[in-house]
Amino acid sequence: MLLDWLLPTLLIAALALLAIGAIRRINLWRAGQPEAVKLIAGLMAMPRRYLVDLHHVVERDKVMSNTHVATAGGFVLSMLLIIPVYLFGLESRWLTIPLLIATAAMFTGAIFVYRRRRNPPARLSKGPWMRLPKNLLAFSGSFFLLTLLTSGLLPENFLGVWGGWVLTAILLVGIASGLSELLFGMGWGGPMKHAFAGALHLAFHRRPERFGGGRSTGLKPVNLDGALGVAEPKDFKWNQLLGFDACVQCGRCEAVCPAFAAGQPLNPKKLIQDMVVGLAGGTDANYAGSPYPGTEVGKAHGNPHQPIVDGLVNADTLWSCTTCRACVEECPMMIEHVDAIVDMRRHITLERGETPNKGAEVLDNLIATDNPGGYDPGSRMNWAADLDLPLMADKQEAEVLFWVSDGCFDMRSQRILRAFVSILKAANVDFAVLGNEECDSGDVARRLGDDATFQSLAKHNIATLSQYRFKRIVTTDPHAFHVINNEYGDFGGHYEVLHHSTFINELVEQGRIQLDRFKGGTVTYHDPCYLGRYNGEYESPRALLKALGIEVSEMERSGYRSRCCGGGGGAPITDIPGEHRIADMRVDDARQVDAETIAVACQQCTAMLEGVVEPRPEIRDLAELVADGLVVEAAEPGPAKTRPAVEEVH
Amino acid sequence: MWPDPNLKVATLVSVxxxxxxxxxxxxxxxxxxxxxxxxxAGTRSRLVNVGAGDETGLRQYLGMGLPELMQVKAGTEADAVPALVEHLKTHPTDIVLTGIRAEQGEASGMVPYLLGEQLGWPVVSRIADIQKIEDGKADVLQALPRGQRRLLRVPLPFIATVDNAAPEARQYAYGPARRGQLAETNGTAIVDEARLEWQETPAKPRPKRLNVVKAKSAADRFKAATAKPQGQGGQVIRDGTDREKAEAIMELLISEGVVR
Structure with missing residues (x-):
């Protein structure tokens, strides 16, 4: 039979092309900067990372998850069996029957892929991805039929001579198209590239801590004596380039990106595809997904040695990101979009000095006054002039160090701070503040790309903190919380840091404060990105609201899918115009559940959401809600009783 | 036409x-x-500083993208003017730019005038822009109070002080600031004898005279806020000899008690 010699030839050719393509692709990644990874351990861990961690993300879409298990599992198993059966000519029922099952499973999965592609949602990329299900069907169908015919499971001369020839021809076409898509295309940048790059990406991920239920969200520090950020694609670490290549263009990132929804010129999927264009060279003319809002596709071009900004990606795209990490949370390939964006921002700020809008002014203020507003660093405690707060410098030791943050300069945030102080006092917590010794945490500087200023602020704060003895740091600012908790470690600052929601909830659980029932209307809770996705704290705020007798009516996007308020990553400072405001969209989410109050846990979120035009739900920080509900014991001796009475003397 | 490759611009910078x-x-x-x-002049324009200035302050100028800053070492007690005169005499320069006054130290604002006197160059104060240079003459836009502008034609070389009306300085970046060279030369170090005897104390904020606007309408208030105050006993002398004009100025200075 013709297939007896043609099929092995085709298989060898496809496998050889795959190998050549793979080596070419690996060399493209090797243009990136060196980064140490555990080679063997990574490869060993890869199957588990794929089957458990990645599947955990994919499973959020049950149908797609099962489709992928059938298709990918069927494909891997059939390839493992096709090679011994058709390349080495091994004949055994122990091989052919599993091969029949594998191809059948793959075919079933491919039908579901095909069905989804008939009317694909806007977030999916079209183009070459539209032909993928056909080739999946061709591959699995052809090999199933072929195996069925040659397995001897059917009666002799089942088809007759002519039927055999016709079938052979059809099978050949199917096998050729299937093999070229699935093997040749895998090495040469077709849709199946994701399987090859994705597997290696999982093995050599830059944040291996993310697997096995861990969390790794702190940005990596810049070596200030080396290259400052990413100017050209080759300045990325090699495994970042590998990560970009793993993208399946499913567009889940696009669907959750607040900047994309607001019509700002950012689409995380397109950004990653532009990085692929950058690493492989060429233009984005073949990109078949949603563009950056307001930007035409086809004009971008790049190569590993060409500056990314202006040419491949517009700077506005990079500055639209709020670093909310919704894309990273949602990405089934666990690609790190935010790392890449901040890396490129670092180059713009540290080398070009082109931080847009108020960026330059804010950074200048941080350098000169240690706060973004340029206020007198000696006026940090003005907000608490009447509160008589204990200073660390006087006490030297306290159970809790209250990290006040730059909210001390903002009149709205001061109300949150004062509410929190009243809770601390009601619970008789042994606490102290740093007062004027505190500097900005460095969050904004870092996310605006100025890692030099971030590092100097971080080192300064760590040196200050090292002078005092305290058990834990508590702050009302999730950004400071994240930075001190997850990013100071690289500079030798290791602390137990708590967000005030966690801390107050502890006080309630320990019975150190008594709460009255909340008497307002419907309450919803807005998860701050830097508390939720960055630090995994979803429960304490809800427990606290429950303790106030509040039944939270959850917004559609809450918890790990919470929509950003638009205030992160220096976005209000760089202020890239869009069609809508992110904060407006978030308040609309709350209106949909008829919320009368939005409980928040971040002063930045408070500022952003309160900036929405009224009528809108009231915005209250958890600390304010709790402070209002505090049951203060009446037995407290007031100062009036101890004052000596004035007597009239004649 | 900008940047002009043949133009030699030196900017005097202080910390x-x-x-x-x-x-x-x-x-x-x-x-x-x-x-x-x-x-x-693009990145070919020179930066000159006299004294033992703080490095972080000076590096911020380099962070604007200039490759080098010439630091003329003259000691902390030295007068900056002789060192600058020497530097400008030995380095050909068309335009010297500087701020109106320093933000610390003497901050008298006298440096450009003393330089002009000793070099024999014209001094243009408080400029907002230099528009073009033709036939060795520059069209300089001078900033006057309340947003007014005056176009002056000044022969090169000259010294100009830059007003706050000029375009804002670009952001400084860490990379260029780190890479830029702080080149040092030794300059004429003449100890500022007069200054040695001075005592420095922090300035006290002086009470401000309130400007009471008795405006009845919005238009009046707008006028009071924007219009240039007209005719407050001043006198414009266009005719007459230089001597007569100088005498008129002298008379005013004596009557105001500036010269006794």
Whole structure:
């Protein structure tokens, strides 16, 4: 039979092309900067990372998850069996029957892929991805039929001579198209590239801590004596380039990106595809997904040695990101979009000095006054002039160090701070503040790309903190919380840091404060990105609201899918115009559940959401809600009783 | 036409002081002068500083993208003017730009005038822009109070102080600031004898005279806020000899008690 010699030839050719393509692709990644990874351990861990961690993300879409298990599992198993059966000519029922099952499973999965592609949602990329299900069907169908015919499971001369020839021809076409898509295309940048790059990406991920239920969200520090950020694609670490290549263009990132929804010129999927264009060279003319809002596709071009900004990606795209990490949370390939964006921002700020809008002014203020507003660093405690707060410098030791943050300069945030102080006092917590010794945490500087200023602020704060003895740091600012908790470690600052929601909830659980029932209307809770996705704290705020007798009516996007308020990553400072405001969209989410109050846990979120035009739900920080509900014991001796009475003397 | 490859621009820069934190930084007006220099001569415009200035402050000027800053070492007690005169005499220069006054130290604002006197160059104060240079003459836009502008034609070489009306200085970046060279030369170090005897104390804020606007309508208030005050006993002398004009000025100075 013709297939007896043609099929092995085709298989060898496809496998050889795959190998050549793979080596070419690996060399493209090797243009990136060196980064140490555990080679063997990574490869060993890869199957588990794929089957458990990645599947955990994919499973959020049950149908797609099962489709992928059938298709990918069927494909891997059939390839493992096709090679011994058709390349080495091994004949055994122990091989052919599993091969029949594998191809059948793959075919079933491919039908579901095909069905989804008939009317694909806007977030999916079209183009070459539209032909993928056909080739999946061709591959699995052809090999199933072929195996069925040659397995001897059917009666002799089942088809007759002519039927055999016709079938052979059809099978050949199917096998050729299937093999070229699935093997040749895998090495040469077709849709199946994701399987090859994705597997290696999982093995050599830059944040291996993310697997096995861990969390790794702190940005990596810049070596200030080396290259400052990413100017050209080759300045990325090699495994970042590998990560970009793993993208399946499913567009889940696009669907959750607040900047994309607001019509700002950012689409995380397109950004990653532009990085692929950058690493492989060429233009984005073949990109078949949603563009950056307001930007035409086809004009971008790049190569590993060409500056990314202006040419491949517009700077506005990079500055639209709020670093909310919704894309990273949602990405089934666990690609790190935010790392890449901040890396490129670092180059713009540290080398070009082109931080847009108020960026330059804010950074200048941080350098000169240690706060973004340029206020007198000696006026940090003005907000608490009447509160008589204990200073660390006087006490030297306290159970809790209250990290006040730059909210001390903002009149709205001061109300949150004062509410929190009243809770601390009601619970008789042994606490102290740093007062004027505190500097900005460095969050904004870092996310605006100025890692030099971030590092100097971080080192300064760590040196200050090292002078005092305290058990834990508590702050009302999730950004400071994240930075001190997850990013100071690289500079030798290791602390137990708590967000005030966690801390107050502890006080309630320990019975150190008594709460009255909340008497307002419907309450919803807005998860701050830097508390939720960055630090995994979803429960304490809800427990606290429950303790106030509040039944939270959850917004559609809450918890790990919470929509950003638009205030992160220096976005209000760089202020890239869009069609809508992110904060407006978030308040609309709350209106949909008829919320009368939005409980928040971040002063930045408070500022952003309160900036929405009224009528809108009231915005209250958890600390304010709790402070209002505090049951203060009446037995407290007031100062009036101890004052000596004035007597009239004649 | 900008940047002009043949134009030789030197910007005199000093270490500034942040008004709130007192921290060393680039001086705001000097930075505007650097910005103007960058516009006219690109990265070929020179930066000159006299003294043992704080490095972080000076590096912020380099962070605007200039490769080198010439630091003329003259000691902390030295007068900056002789060192600058020597430097400008030995380095051919068409335009010298600087801020109006320093943000710390003497901050008398006298340096450009003393330089002009000793070099014999014209001094243009408070400029907002230099528009073009033709036949060895520059069209200089001078900033006057309340947003008014005056176009002057000034022969090269000249000295100009840059007003806050000039374009804002660009952001300084860490990379260029780190890479830029602080080149040092030794300059004429003449000890400022007069200054040695001075005592420095922090300035006290002086009470401000309230300007009571008795405006009845919005138009009046707008006028009071924007219009240039007209005719407050002043006198414009257009005719007459230089001597007569000088005498008129002298008379005014005596009557105001400036000269006794």
């Amino acid at each position: 500034g002081q942040h008004p709130k934190s007192g921290r060393a930084r680039r001086a705001e007006q000097d930075a505007r002068a650097v910005e103007l220099g960058l516009k006219m």
